[in-house]
Amino acid sequence: MKKILQIGTNGQVGWELLRTCSPLGELIGLDYPAVDLSDSAGLRELIRNTKPDIIINAAAYTNVDKAEIEPELARAINAIGPGVLAEEAKKINAVFVHYSTDYVFDGTKGSPYIETDVTNPLNVYGKTKLEGEQAIQAAGGAYLILRTSWVYSMRQGGFVTKVLQWAREQEVLRVVDDQISGPTSARLLAEVTALLLARADGDLYRWFGERAGIYHCAGDGACSRYEWAQKILELDPNKDKQKVKRLERAKSSEFPTPATRPMVSVLSDDKLEQIFGLRLPIWEVGLALTMGG
Numbered sequence: 001m002k003k004i005l006q007i008g009t010n011g012q013v014g015w016e017l018l019r020t021c022s023p024l025g026e027l028i029g030l031d032y033p034a035v036d037l038s039d040s041a042g043l044r045e046l047i048r049n050t051k052p053d054i055i056i057n058a059a060a061y062t063n064v065d066k067a068e069i070e071p072e073l074a075r076a077i078n079a080i081g082p083g084v085l086a087e088e089a090k091k092i093n094a095v096f097v098h099y100s101t102d103y104v105f106d107g108t109k110g111s112p113y114i115e116t117d118v119t120n121p122l123n124v125y126g127k128t129k130l131e132g133e134q135a136i137q138a139a140g141g142a143y144l145i146l147r148t149s150w151v152y153s154m155r156q157g158g159f160v161t162k163v164l165q166w167a168r169e170q171e172v173l174r175v176v177d178d179q180i181s182g183p184t185s186a187r188l189l190a191e192v193t194a195l196l197l198a199r200a201d202g203d204l205y206r207w208f209g210e211r212a213g214i215y216h217c218a219g220d221g222a223c224s225r226y227e228w229a230q231k232i233l234e235l236d237p238n239k240d241k242q243k244v245k246r247l248e249r250a251k252s253s254e255f256p257t258p259a260t261r262p263m264v265s266v267l268s269d270d271k272l273e274q275i276f277g278l279r280l281p282i283w284e285v286g287l288a289l290t291m292g293g
Helices: 012-024 038-052 069-091 124-139 159-171 186-198 202-210 223-234 268-276 283-292
Strands: 001-005 025-030 053-055 093-101 142-150 173-174 213-216 246-250
Touching: 001 012, 001 038, 012 025, 012 053, 012 186, 012 223, 038 069, 053 069, 069 093, 069 124, 069 268, 093 124, 093 186, 093 202, 124 142, 142 186, 159 173, 159 223, 159 283, 186 283, 202 213, 213 268
Parallel strands: 001 025, 001 053, 053 093, 093 142, 142 213, 173 246
Antiparallel strands: none
16 A cells, blocks of 8 residues: 655645545645645655655645745745655655646747757746756656646636636636647646556556656647637536627737746647656547536
8 A cells, every 4th residue: 555645735736636646545635734845844854754655746836926026935835845855755765746837938939848848937936846847856766747737627716717707707808819838637637647656567666766757748739828718618518607798819918917928838748658658638628528527
């Protein structure tokens, strides 16, 4: 019976992981304030006392705009904390799974990013997430860093629930059509994580140690936020509650934000498929599965 320590249970991915990973072993799920990623000493004590076989870090500082005015807190949670977890995981031969972001790229490539492409984050959030990746790689051991993009769920405040809310309040919705990526269902991301962990053959630490690295794991294909909103309205299970009559295209420049975002940050899942035989479905399928159930 493997012991799994999951840090972060209240977020979109963390909540889904509780369901998908519990059949794999004894799952211990903790969230703030029971665990604080900015408390390095507390993290080390937690790992040493728990002695898990697998550590999954689903916690992060995710408020992209607020990170611009709280860079040190974002760095403590997104960079230093994951590095500490990776160090402690290696000491006890535990597998470490961590999530990163398409925001480590600047969005200028013009085609889907692969894992070896040059990173160039445009904002504090992206920079601290990249520093977290680098800290984990420096620690070594059996780690998987899963970079993902545009994560959503039906549970809480992501883009999908916002569009559904707006559609019930406004007759005209203006949505940007110049930001492009691959929407990723939190549920499917959690299911792929569980499948990855279930793939291990024999010695868990050795098996993942041989396959350690960064993998892109995002909804397949790509769309603009405008196209995503179109599909959300189309798949709305309660269309009769919609007040919206028109969806209009807009540009990012019309909605200035404190943090600069990459414009085209599509991720290629090819490496994940080549090494593990897994990839997320096309984003429209993922959206239909999530909104339908």
